[in-house]
Amino acid sequence: MPYGAPQSVGQPAEFVLHTACARWRDAVERIVRWGQRQGVFRDDVDPARVAMRLTALTDGMATQVLTGTRLVGDRDAGLLVDFVRHELVAEDGHTMTAR
Template identity: 60%
Template structure:
C-alpha cells in the first residue's frame, strides 16, 4: 500500500488515507488483529497522529468499516448509472457483487466482519441497517426501471424481489468465501442470473 499521510495536505485527505489503510488491513488480517500501530506504519505516520483523528482503536476500525462500505456503494452507483436497460443493470449488479479475487473479495471480508460486530454490538445496528436499506433499494430501483421498460414482469413486487435477491447474494457470497464445496464465484453468478431469468423476465 503506497498511500501516505505525509504526502496528503488536507485534514480530509489524511483522514481518508488512514481509513483506506485500516479497511484494507482489516480485510487482510481481521478486525481484531489490526493495531493502530499497523495502520500508522502503512500510512508512514505515528500512532499518535492516527489518534488525532480517532480517539481510540474502536473508533478508527468502525469508521474504516463504514468507509469501505460507502466506497463500494459509490462505485456501484457510478457503474450502474451508465446502463439504461433494467435487465442489463441487474446483470451488472450481479457481476459487481460476486466475490472474485481482489478488491471485491476484500470488501466481502469487511461485510462478513461487520455482520459479526453488529450481531454482538447492537449500537452498530443503525448504521448497518442504513447501508442495508440502501443495498435493497438499489435492487428495487433496478427492478422498477425494468418494469417500466417492459423487460421485467409487471406482476411481481419489486420490494419482495429485492428481499429475495439480496438474501440469495448474501448467502451465496458467504458460501463462496468460506469454501463450501461446489460453490465458486462462477457458480454463484450462474445461480443468480438463473433466478433473474426464471423469475423476473416476461
C-alpha cells in the same frame, strides 16, 4: 467499507450494517421498477419482494465466500442469472411491453 459508511462514522456497527443493507435492497427495488417501466422485466411481480429475495440470495452467497465455505465460480453466476430469468423475465423469454 459498506455503502454509506462515511456518513456513519462513530455509529454502532449494527446501524451501519442495517443502513447498508437497506440501501442495497432499495437499489435493487429501484432497478426492478425501472426494468418494469422499460418493459425489460415482468410487470406482475412485486419489486420489493424480488429485491428482498435477490439480496438474500446474494448476501447468503457472499457470506459463504467470506467464511471460506464456498468459492465464487460460474455456477454461482448461473444461480443469479437463473433467479433473474425465473423471477423477472417473461416465460416466453421475451420482455414485457413498456408502459
